[in-house]
Amino acid sequence: MARPAVLGVLGVSVLLGGLVGGCVLDPWAVRPTRAQIGPQMRSINVPGAQPISGSVQSTAAGEPEPTAARPSERSAAASIDLQFTTRFGHQLYVGAEGEAGKASADDADIGGAYAIVGIERASKVGSVGAELATGWRGLRIPNDHTINRFLLEPRVRGQIWIAEQWSLGGTVGAGFGNSTEWMAGVFLGLHSNAF
DSSP states (O other), X not given: OHHHHHHHHHHHHHHHHHHHHHHHHOTTOSSOEEEEEEEEEEEEEEOTTSBOTTOOOBOTTSOBOOOOBOOOEEEEEEEEEEEEEEEETTTXXXXXXXXXXXXXXXXXXXXXXXXXXXEEEEOSSEEEEEXXXXXXXXXXXXXXXXXXXXXXXXXXXEXXXXXXXXXXXXXXXXXXXXXXXXXXXXXXXXXXXXX
């Protein structure tokens, strides 16, 4: 029970630190900073190196059959995503993102840390953009092992302004070179200054 509380306090601290740091380090609002948080869904491939649950069977001779390895399995995952970005120039932004959640395959935990590079076109209504997320994603299967993977994920995103420094938006993406992995999410954005 203490673990979610610690993660919550850490997340809020990082959010506030990122926004305050963006405002304090950039008093002339040349490089606006934003934080976006929201739920997202993923379809992921779980590699087939782990055994199928309950796969030890007995043969007619009474010897245990070798553990069968399952093929790659597609699984759904739900997570909370937190992204911080800073804009450079008129259209380029860079930042970092983290996610934590659960995957349906074997009740696994999913987590990731990514670097973000993107471009966007902003207007008085909102913005649309394209970004590339790259970094680490881990899948921890209880009482088994952890699967660490490199992620390279192109995405598109859009947001609308709902207040002077608040936005509401959505993002979709797919694993690069892998047509079966995808993600979609919604987010609430808090900006260091009004656009």
